[in-house]
Amino acid sequence: MDSKEHSTGKSFSYKDISYKYSVLARYILFLFLVVLFYATLAPKILPERYDIRLGSYSEKEITAPVQIPNSKATLNAQEKAAEQVQSIYSIIPIRNETLIVQILDRIDGLNQDDQVSNQDKVSIYRQEIPQRAEDFVENFVKSNRNLGTYSDKLLDEMIKVISQQIYAIPEETFIKIPRLTSEDIQEMKPVAREIVSRLSNDQIVDGQTARAKVAELVSTSSLRNKIPREIVQELARVTLTANKFYDEEATKEAQVAARENTETVYIKQGDILVSKGQLITEELYTLLDENKLLKNEVNYWPQIGLLMFSLLLTLGLHLYIRQSSTNKYKYDNSQLLMLVLIFIITVVSMSLVSIVQDSIHPYVGYLAPVALGAILVTLLMDSSLAFFCAMLFSILSSIILNVTQGQIFDFHFGFFTMVVSFVAISVVHKASQRSTLLKGGIMVSLFGSITVFVLILIDGTEWSQVQTLYTIAFAFMSGLLTSVFVIGLMPFFEVTFGILSALKLVELSNPNHPLLRKLLTETPGTYHHSVMVGNLSEAAAEAIGANGLLCRVGSYYHDIGKTKRPNYFIENQNHMENPHDTLDPKMSKSIIIAHARDGVEMLKTHKLPKLIRDIAEQHHGTTFLHFFYHKALKKAEEQGVEPDFTDLDFRYPGPKAQSKESAIVGIADSVEAAVRSLRNPTVEQVESMIEKIIKGRMDDHQFNDCDLTLKELDIISKTLKESVMGIFHSRIEYPEEIKKTTNNHDEADKRGV
Template sequence: MKRTARTQNRLIQFLTSLPFHKSRRMRAAIYGELVVVIYALLIGAVLPQRYSFSVGQVSQSTIVAPTDAVDTYATQQARIAAAQQVSPRYDVNPAIEQSAVSILERLFVTTQTVLSDKSLTMAERLLTLKASAPPGVDGSVFTTLLQATPLEFNELSGDSIRIVQTVLGGPFSASDMKNAAMMIDQQLVTLDVNIKDRMAIAKLLLAVVKPNLVYDPVLTQQARLNAERNVPDVWINRGDVILRRGQLVTPATLSQMKDLKMLKNEPDYAMEAGYLLFVLLLVIAIGIFIQMRRGRIAKDNLHLLLYALLLTLLIVLIRVSKTAVNAGFAPSLVDAVPFAMGSMMISLFFGTSLALLSSLLVALLASSAYGFAFAPFFVALMGSLGATMATSRVQNRGVFMRAGFLAAGINFAAIGIMHLLIPSSTSIRGVSYDLLYGVVGGLLSGIFSIGLMPYLETIFRVTTHIGLLELANPNHPLLRRLLLEAPGTYHHSLIVGNLAESAAEAIGADALICRVGAYFHDVGKMRRPAFFIENQIGGDNPHDKVAASLSYLIVTSHVSDGLAMLNEYRLPEPVTAICAQHHGTTVLWYFYNKAVEEDKHAQPDIDQFRYPGPKPQSREAAIVMICDAVEAAVRSMQKPTPPRIEAMIRKIIKDRLQDGQLDQCDITLRDLDKMTAAFMRTLQGVYHERIEYPDPEKLLAQKNR
């Protein structure tokens, strides 16, 4: 035990001796290291687990999509199928119609030429027409043309060209060729020709009519692209099973893992940079809040280091839970993380406001480790908020278990609400385990807080209300000594403590620090108790036998003696600060005037009869300074009536203001006025007038007369 205590003392001395307590560079370094630590611990949890797979490999575990992503392979396959369903696109080629008309016109011109040449025989005429006719035209067509009268020929030639223009004037595809004969017959029916000639002309027209639709690759490609664009993206939803254990890796599953950034050779620089900015923004927000609050953590880097350590501890637990989930545990294991532990200790160390903001910060980080899911955020935040409010008023260390039970209950309710709001396929047994994890997380918060709090208080020299309440116990060894060795000072300190507590409550200062600081502010008087008037019960005043300068040294040394005792008993810094500052640099007027009387020829320097200081640096130290003077002054009054008490209080405050003793602390004139009212309420109860009861013996004597 002694070795442990020595080791602990050495660690405390080492930490408190480091020169970084007020260094701005060190403060910036702590914030920077906090960003690096959070990012380094959680980036592996935020990024999906990476695998090294190839097509045909057997999966050794079931892999689930950690987030939503577009399924590139499935989307591409769907778009290819849609494009394949698009029929080819064709365009009307006007040259087909022009070519058909040109063939007919050439044939009709040749016919007129051979008819006008009387020297040609019929056979020669037929051969000439056949040479100028399109392939597939038989002799019946030529015979009809050669035997027609000029009037009939003109009608046949004109009607033939008109019919071709009608048929080929619009889209005419290869499939329409099956109906070409019927279309031509419908046109020829209207002509006044015999059936034999009609059939011959029909053969001619069928020979020149060709499909006028030509395949258009540009239109076809555009139509297929439009079809592909109309196919929506196929999505992989968070929680979808990508591969089951024992299943072969296919090109489709490999593509899905690539889309989800789950392959080792697929770094996600955008997500890594985005998460770094996310963490940086959260830490900057916390830093701004801390500096704006101007509490102890904003002034002492050792306290900031403790805060960073508490956050780091929670981040480590989040990372451990995510690693366990990746190894096969249920995702709800995160609910077993004692998030409320951090909020409890931050609330006790640094105040409720910072604890509430830190609860939000940790909940966001927990959510980020699980794909920014809402359920971990909600459960972590609700439990932490409940624990923070439970520790806002502290009476003893039992508050940790009460806060732990409260956090467990809130976790239980929050998890139940999430299961009701977000339906899932989880079985009743699975839901029961989830609820159990939440209860365990709350209880662990209380247990860990009880175990860690004393060590953190001691190592980092942080003062909590729990520690202060323990110091306020009358059985504290130093207070017991004060009661036995300097009883007058002890009772004076108790009254000063009551005054300081009421004044602090009136102006919103820390009443507990004021009360405890008042209890210990005069412990240095135990070295020479008889030299202080409250301990002089009759007899001679020892100051009458010594010079004023020596009396000054004896009286003022109670401050340095008190600091030595407080450090010996390892009391926290706020208490030692009050001890050092409760007299400021005030003048010991009694001994100064005595020095003037001792040597009337030489005027002593008034500054040589001042306390060494420093002046009060906090409102709490200023309160104790004024209370100390007020209690001593009122105690010395012969008839402490309310008007006289109030006048004395205001005079003391005025003297301290004019002497500049309150220049270095954040206390206002309104605060001083409120303190005066609080002093009056307290002192009237302590120094009220009492009824003078008659002597019983005198009453009896008067009765017997």
Template sequence: MKWLYMINRFFKKIRSRWLLLLTVMLLGLTFFLVTLQNVITETYDIERFSSADETIRSPLTIEHEQETERKTRETVQAVDDRYNISSEITEERTAFIDEIFDAIAMLNHSEPADDRSGSGSTADNAEDPATTQTKLNELKELLSPEITESIDHDVFDALLRTEPGDRDDAKELLVQSVNDVMKEGIRAENIQRARSDVEQIIQHSELDDATKPPLIDISQFAVTENAFFDAEKTAEVRKTAASEVDPVIIRAGEVIVREGQTITNAIYEELKLVGVLDNDQKMFPVIGLGLLIVLMMMVMVHELNNFAKTDESDKGRLAAVFFVSLIVVALMKIVSLYTTSVNQLFFAVPLATGVLLVKLLLNERLAIVLSMLYAIIGSIIFNSQIPGSLNVEAGIYFFFSQMAAIMFLTNVKDRLAILKSGFGMTIVNVLTVLLFLFLSIEKYSPTDIFLQSGYGVMAAFLSAVLTVGLLPLFETGLGILSDYKLLSLAKPNQPLLRKILTEAPGTYHHSVMVANLSETACEAIGANGLLARVGAYYHDIGKTVMPHYFIENQMAINNPHDVIEPQQSADIIISHPYDGGRILKEHKLPKPVVDIAMQHHGTTLLKYFYYKERERNKHAREAEFRYPGPKPQSKEAAVICICDAVEAAVRSLKDPTEEKIDDIVASIVNDRLMDGQLNACPLTLKELNHVHQTICETLKGIFHSRIQYPMKEAK
């Protein structure tokens, strides 16, 4: 029998593994199909100079090299040529002016006194032409050849006739004007403009009108080219300007053409550059998405496999993971259809519903892992269909929202804990929304802050409401026994428990004792203590069919077994597990509870009636006095099988000492083990030892020795 059990367990394990892989593969395929549109570049059939039927955004970030080259070229062309200004030439030209005026001043200073101040001189007396010519000749000898060759003699003559004070003012104005103009640099093509500028200064000065023409002639000579093209410096400046030009980048999500806008040649080239006119679908994003889904499924297989080791991974639980994931993905996909860059509706997605259901129906570790996977999927779904990008903001928000739901759902046995978790989610959601608003460089109005915070509150509220509404559907539809369901079955006002209490009160009290022992023992070995307690409450409900045939209900009446045959008594006793299973099925109680009721005696032997029959009939068959089974299939059923026998045996003891309790528990455990009643359950010998010790400690606490108080002597 042992080897048959091992073979059965092996094939059951193989089937469970294949079922797990099939579930994960279907889930991965669903994730892939839902997110495929978010990574594939949509292509358009567009002609130049036509009107766009819809707004088209760039699916990727790419440099517009042609536009960058044009921008660089324009920047380089806009750089002015660089010139070297020769200060030597400026100094040379001003020196010429000083030379002219100094020479004239010297000649006038050396003129004889009687010639300058004759008694009969008048305003209209003219200087002797011979004297003037002599001075001009002397001036020629004094001045540089470059000056005399470039300036007409009439200019010198006019200056010789100018009063010294006016001549000094003229010199100062001319030197200053020439210096100012030449200091800025005069290129060959700008000489005439520079000379014209100096001429304008002289014309608008307060000098005597007779003095201005010679000054203008001297300025025409003095102002000359002093700025020369520097090819090396110009090339360096242009190179620097070109390196500072920012490349023209088309960002992912950037609008290239709006609906109704004409497709110009420039727009057409941009559309072609980003690949939306290429009918050949790019497979790399699809491959990348496939690799991401594969990695996510590997994580999910690992976690579901770990879950199966600690808690039997049946079809219902795998189906729960599958359907919860479908609900989560469907919620995100539907909301994404109405989400824009302005209206960030992903804040309102009640994504925490999924992890709340998983924690309530399965366990917390799996809920945490799934919260990370759901956040990754959400960051893809809400990427505005921009291939190659993830909405990190949505992913972070979803992760913190789900983690808040898991952390704040502390007491899974209290239905109000879901609402309490909703309050915790509200706080975390609003804080996360504010986090993004404050980190953003954009300015948000109070209306935006309240709107997006309101989305976070809505997500928390909807998550709690949907969890409360969907939980019974999963429990009933998939046959998953949650703590909420078990707690409701453990309430004393349950019809079946009232039935046991009223029709078989002894059995009711026996069941309560077995429940206490079983819950404590199961929790000691990591089994479901709450399931053991509820299963123990209902395990003997079959006794309500014929309650007086069971000793705990025989109060103030004769034992009916004394007047019937042992075989008949055995049939009545043996039928109670299966009568109980029938009753529980009729009232639609969960399968694990039904299984416990039908398995809690396994295939044990009714020794009392068997040996009583052997006294009458030596050919009595043992099989007729054994329960038909099945043997306990779960840890909880096995523990209840032991505790049921232990409670009845200890209750029959007149003086239950610690030694007697320990001996009777050990004998019952050994009997069940040697009789093969524990062969079909996953209990290990180490766990069985823990069960033994826990039952003994619990019973010793119940039947502890009481202090004998001294009796008061009668006076």
């Protein structure tokens, strides 16, 4: 480092040993992030385990770490639901009317056989009619068993019930049957068929109930003779059977369905599982064991896994910051501390909401201001970093707000966080007014509501209208809460960390600021000069991707120190003699140089951010005051004495520009002053002057401490030329070949300067 660099008092080696750029401090901050992630996620992933033995007394109160299922209560509820299921009966249509027609046909044929005596006929009917009724049922069961129409158990139940309800025909009926003529039987058939068919259409559990109705139907029938009526009545009773039977399998299936449809009984998060001093019964022990709350065996793998997970999240953030930084010190430790604080605030806000959230009301989680961290990173640091942090916040929210048992991540909350964070970043990344933050909150509310509605549709589950409305309402409120928190936290971060956000810069550019009012009223020439420098520096900064707004606002304050001695600066010497004409060159040098130092002190007094102070302190760097140096040499020569000074005594104390913005303001400051000093500047003069100023500063090593490249300096030169041409258009003369074609109006412009 040469003598000039010694005079600045700052260099890269100074940065390396300072706290802000300490490698050890940086890794401590990242380590703190690991601890934050582990401590926040542990309650969700690693519930506390207890060393408890069966039959012992609990030494502490044990509460449910999360909402957990109560197996015993759920089992009791399931059994109660199964007990409330009524027995299911299935109907089996047997078509008994076919049987009674077959019996009457048999009677008709046998009665017409004269070879069989009446006594034999009575004997045949006594055996055959009951047997026919029994065979009819057996054939029906056999046929349906082969076809698989009904279950075997149901058919067995049918045989059992019918056999228990067999009807015995009175003996006198068998004696009367042989007396029936063929005409009697033909008259009896439709009546018998109609009666049996009509009664069989009813649901018959007990055959006796249906048989009791036969006498009434027979008495109202078309039969008039007593014997046919009596015989039809008895034959109808013997053929009628039950057709509705207890279905054991269907009943069991209904009981299984009732058990399955019974909602799980949960123990809410925070509910007391075991009171202090309570005896650990087998039931309590089983409950704790089922929910993995017992230290039955030493298992550190989950803890190791969570620690590695936290390390991976932090490593990803570290690598992104390292790779995205355009220079080694883009993010100093002060900014990293601010980033850690943003993570703490965002994660804590999620955790607080998760406390009042449970599996019955999972939608409460959408109330968390999950976009808060992404917005703060955007406003206070960088939008590209904010996008990466938004992905981390999405992962964290999917764990912290998850209430689903058996899974670590909840896709719904992760996707919701990602969408609203990306929307918020897109809206506020160029915010220059506080109202933009409210706009960002409203956009978060709208897109958050749309996102949760889409997730409900994708889920396909049957959400009630109330649940849907609550979910959308909480998502909408999340955006409003986010904007309120951001507006409230921004001043804290700006003051605590000296952050110059776009919002703060716009506030500082207000002409009503006390320092700007002082500059305008006491040094109007300097005020006008500062405004011009602001216009030039902003255009140049934006051309190379630097902070144009910072350059503009920094330019407004860069010469505030001149208000202490306004008459010693040429832009304020209207219609008065220059006091430097009668001053010693060394005194003049001290007064000129002091304005940078005085400006920094005034800015400190009014608590302006450090970046503004840096521009005021660094915009001259360690440049050389040629005029006063040569004036001092001439005076010494006239006095015939050896100079008791060197060129180092006529340099600004610096430091040199430490940022692109400070360097750009310094260049624009010199360009504006130089153009203003020209009476009739031409385009060639302006272009040559700008290049000369930049080359002079570069040869003087004024850009050694900032990261301006040669390409960027070339862009700055071209941009300043275009801006000067626009601002001082009426004063700049055209080249000779153009002047030949101009009218007298150009000459009038020249004379009017």
